[in-house]
């Protein structure tokens with residue numbers, strides 16, 4: 211079917227989309243309505259951690275859909291219990307609440323911190339967040355985000371989110387008052403351009419939080435679930451946060467997110483938190499299948515090794531074409547282009563033939579790589595080869 215025959219005008223406009231309708235996906239490859247194949251290094255924005263149409267996930271959906279889809283969030287179900295246990299067994303956290311999107315998990319983290327502040331810190335409610343951070347698209351998470359322009363588009367903002375600078379401990383300390391209840395950050399700023407928080411900064415934040423009785427909150431919606439080579443990115447810094455949120459990778463592509471905290475922080479009372487779909491067995495069964503694969507022996511070592519390999523290959527391209535280097539952790543990496551050719555490269559990569567390449571440019575001078583965690587070295591080589599062809603053409 212030709213693109214013009216799809217009645218796309220019924221969809222609300224939210225962004226410029228290319229005139230392509232994706233019809234199938236398998237592993238690192240997507241197919242469009244013309245049958246053209248694309249090597250996918252975006253994977254739904256770091257969502258499909260096991261690639262497209264993972265067999266373990268598909269089996270979990272089918273088995274669970276035929277058994278029980280949603281008894282109500284006010285009742286226990288077996289997959290919700292199993293996934294919560296998998297997460298507490300594999301992290302420093304004791305309690306889990308499931309939600310449906312990263313923004314919703316972050317809303318939960320904000321509510322939990324404010325509740326804790328009300329109970330244990332004289333009603334303190336301010337959460338220090340970072341400039342250029344991204345925490346979601348609800349009103350509170352947009353207010354928590356440090357994205358340029360987001361303070362005014364849907365004004366007025368939700369108050370209580372003073373902004374500090376990533377990797378500048380003094381800028382955080384300066385904002386601490388008796389109203390402060392927590393500090394929230396991404397261990398690697400994703401949308402901000404793949405900027406890792408340094409180990410020293412994370413450790414400094416932990417010390418500040420301990421000194422002033424604040425909650426350290428990590429938004430691991432993008433960095434969690436193996437993306438950075440460890441199951442959770444906080445592990446890289448050697449500190450234990452008080453609260454963590456997960457999204458994206460935890461569902462491998464289905465709507466699932468989670469709010470985790472230390473036992474002493476879990477302060478919700480009956481009725482404070484909930485949601486129609488939260489913890490439903492259909493999605494938590496998929497999450498369980500995802501975590502099972504991520505924690506299989508050798509899986510994360512392989513992610514780490516492939517992250518190193520991707521890094522080396524990006525550095526080769528960088529020196530070959532006089533670009534500005536690369537940065538990132540694990541399989542969340544960015545190539546610094548040194549000039550604003552990111553959007554053009556993204557378009558040309560997509561449109562090249564016979565096979566296309568899907569890339570993302572969170573900033574005009576940067577390409578971001580978020581392949582499936584089970585991407586092969588051959589696919590990394592293929593991506594680098596395609597990118598080399600494009601860079602040659604531009605040079």
Ligand SMILES: *Cc1c(COP(=O)(O)O)cnc(C)c1O
Pocket residue numbers: 310311312313314316344345346347396400401429430431432433457458
């Ligand atoms: C994507 C993202 C979110 C928002 O997740 P949604 O599922 O789109 O609501 C929040 N925080 C970070 C760090 C993200 O990358």
